Amino acid sequence: MYSNKLANSKNNIAFYRKKKRLTQEDVREEFFKRTGKKFTQGTISSWENGKTAPDINILHVLASILEVNVNNLYESNEEETDQPITSSELNRYEESLRQVQAMVKQNRKDEALDQLEELSRSMLAKLISLSTSYEKLTVQVKAVKEIMRI
Structure with missing residues (x-):
C-alpha cells in the first residue's frame, strides 16, 4: 500500500x-x-x-x-507538507554536502556515506512533496x- x-x-x-x-x-x-x-x-x-x-x-x-x-x-x-523549498533549507542542504566532502577528504568515508544517505532521503521527501503539490x-x-x- x-x-x-x-x-x-x-x-x-x-x-x-x-x-x-x-x-x-x-x-x-x-x-x-x-x-x-x-x-x-x-x-x-x-x-x-x-x-x-x-x-x-x-x-x-x-x-x-x-x-x-x-x-x-x-x-x-x-501529513502532507507542500511548502516551497526555503533558502534556509537550501543552505542546510549545501552545508550538509560540504560536511560530506570534508569527511571524504578526511578519509571518513563510512560516516560521509551515512550522512549523504540521510541528506538524500530528506531531499527526496521534499521533492516528492513538491511534485505532489504540482x-x-x-x-x-x-x-x-x-x-x-x-
Whole structure:
C-alpha cells in the first residue's frame, strides 16, 4: 500500500478509496447503483492518476461513496507538507554536502556515506512533496475547467 504522501500524488481519490477498502470496481458498481451511470474500466484509474477529472456532479456522488466531502478529494491531508523549498533549507542542504566532502577528504568515508544517505532521503521527501503539490494543482485546474464547461 502507498504511503500517505504517495497516496496524495494526483488527488485523494485513491487514498480515500483504499482507506474504505474499496476496489475501483467496487466504486464503479456503487456509482451505478446510485446513479444508473456506467463507467469504463479505466475511468476511476484515470481520475486517480489525474489524467481526467470527474465533473462536479460525479465528484459529489464519489465523495458520498467515499464518505468524505468534495473538498477532501482535492485538499492535502494533514501529513502532507507542500511548502516551497526555503533558502534556509537550501543552505542546510549545501552545508550538509560540504560536511560530506570534508569527511571524504578526511578519509571518513563510512560516516560521509551515512550522512549523504540521510541528506538524500530528506531531499527526496521534499521533492516528492513538491511534485505532489504540482500534480494536485494540475488536477484542480482540470476540475475547475470541467466545472466551467457545465
